Amino acid sequence: MEFAAVLLAAGASRRLGRPKQLLRRDGETLLRRGARLALASGAARTLVVLGARAEVLRGELDGLAVEIVLNPDWQDGMAASLAAAARALAGFDGAVLVLACDQPALELAHLHALRDGAAAAGCAATEHAGALGVPALIAPALWRDATDLRGDRGFGAGLAQAPDGAVWRLRAPELELDLDTPGDVDAAIARGWLDPA
Structure with missing residues (x-):
């Protein structure tokens, strides 16, 4: 199965009050770690979408064979x-693996499981309290709808409306913790998913 990987890293981390992309796990920023995992997933191409603080964050990707995509409308x-x-x-024309840099528990095994699940079902997504979200491997037909999406939404609704058996589900409760607030960061540090500040 040929696929590209897209790492979403354009947000301003307003609620957190500092760039979540620069938080560290095992000495490595989450931005660089996410890009490295995306590259290791087997993707034919790996894109990193930057927006807020793009010039500062770009340096974190030095030496990695990624394509940097600037999103001038990141506030949308x-x-x-x-x-x-x-x-x-x-x-x-291939599928697209979408992942975010604010899931500190993400491991390469999660991405391989999604790839393997999508090979049979067409799409694969991570289950978050019953809803489907990232990381997710989006089939080409659904990915073509990307330009029609609006607001702070991804492919969750499209995945939820897919016929039975068309989406393989990854149950990984650890991926439900993303980093929106200082409390989220504290919880991730307590679990060993982030380095202490």
Whole structure:
């Protein structure tokens, strides 16, 4: 199964009050770690979408074979980043693995499980309290809708409406913790998923 990987890292981390992309796990920023995992997933192409603080964050990707996509409309939410990635992938006919840099428990095994699950079902997504979200491997037919998304929404609704058996579900409760607030950071540090400040 040929696929591209898209790492979403354009947000300003307003609720957190500092760039979550620069939080560290095992001495490595979450931005660089996410890009490294995306590259290791077996993707044919790996794109990193930057927006807020792009010039500062770009240096974290030095030496990695990723394509940097700038999202000038990052304030419009996740959909704008997905649309920017879709424009950059124009002409690519494979599936697309979408991941975010604010899931500190993410491991390469999660991405391989999604790849393997999508090979049979077409799409694969991570289950978050019953809803489907990232990381997710989006089939080409659904990915073509990326430019029609709006606001701070991704492919969750489209995945939920897919016919039975069309989406393989990864149950990984550890991926439900993303980093929106200082309390989330504290919880991740307590679990060993982030380095202490």
